[in-house]
Amino acid sequence: MKLKTLSLVVLALALSGCGGVDPNSPQGQRQALFKQMLKVSEDLGGMLRGRLPFKEQAFVAGAAELDQLTRKPWQHFPQVREEGGGESRAKDEVWQRQARFQELAQAMEASTAALVTATASKPLKAAALVAPMQRVEDSCKACHEEFRAF
Template sequence: MKAQSLLLLCVCALLVACGGVDPNSPQGQRQTLFKQMLKTSEDLGGMLRGRLPFNEQRFAQGAQQLDELSRKPWQHFPQLAESERSSAKPEVWQEQARFQQLARELEAATATLRTASTQKPLAAAAMAPLVQRVEDSCEACHKAFRAY
């Protein structure tokens, strides 16, 4: 009896410890993509704000990567609301037209940044408003559709 109780307790502890999101689920896949976007965006912003040294090649590569990433998470938002706990507000599914509009605005902002980053020589001052536009696009969607 003691052994069974101990086994049950261990199984419960493991289940609680594994309470994360399945990385293969739509939520897990979009979380991975959003984390990659955040890391890339932070590096670009870091170069512009002096936290990281400005490197033209790394900046252009980051802009290209961010543009590619910005097109991927939307496919991982199913048409119906998810049953699992999510950082997405119910409005994501209730206001699909607005959600898709903000997604396209982000894609347009990253495309503009990518195109501008191919024009050499790169000037940090010229890139700053374009990165700000990307950041503003992210923030607009978060304010409307992300539950903090």
């Protein structure tokens, strides 16, 4: 009985390693960054929508973190789609329409920079942050609609 259980555990561990994305690959790097961006963005949006308590310092720090994160994933999209990676949600258009993809990446960076600028007005009012945060969310959505396979 113990040998069977041990065999199943070893098999499960071996299979869990198959088909995964190498965290050091370009795909693994960008997926990790996008997950971080999503987490921070959800927290910021949650503060503005009342799902989370609005905490001024946490919002300011989160906006700055999101701004820094938005500048990183684009370098992990090589000029040609990498082969042999795990499942990617990026459409082939990312590599076929690089100019448009870069345009949307720059729009995202601009929207997070504007959000950071909006956090400089003191005292910070949640209502004043709704529009800049919406522009961040809209820039995410625009890129997803064109370049992400759902």
